[in-house]
């Protein structure tokens with residue numbers, strides 16, 4: 001990321017200022033449920049790796065949430081391996097890269113109890129409107145975003161959301177959650 005390393009104590013604040021909607025949704029669900037299902041763990045885990053959270057801190061993050069509902073032993077046996085794996089520390093040591101918007105929009109649509117996916121693509125329109133209003137997007141802005149959604153221009157909807165929440169005109173369309181994050185940091189740190 002632009003600002004270099006992100007540390008665990010910054011994550012909550014950043015989720016409200018610099019995360020795209022898809023990742024804010026995953027972060028919020030994690031905090032509320034102390035759990036995320038498989039594709040949510042993948043989508044969010046690779047994103048936080050991409051913004052520069054170290055493997056050590058990622059393990060602390062997942063462990064501290066998950067062990068609110070399960071014992072440490074179970075976490076270490078069932079989940080820690082996959083987190084290390086996504087950082088390329090286990091198995092074939094493949095380096096997994098964070099998912100692009102296209103991949104999130106086109107593959108593995110969320111089912112009941114899932115929080116992954118792209119809210120502009122996968123969230124019911126009324127619910128999406130409510131959430132945008134709760135995040136203080138003005139009515140006119142919500143209408144603009146929903147117009148893009150209606151025409152299946154999900155990434156343009158996301159770009160408009162970026163513009164409205166950052167008070168800038170975007171230089172390019174959003175095509176990757178980590179690009180969204182980097183551009184947000186650039187705007188907010190200037």
Ligand code: SF4
Nearest residue numbers: 020022101118158177
């Ligand atoms: Fe996330 Fe991309 Fe959807 Fe924006 S367009 S919410 S960054 S998946």
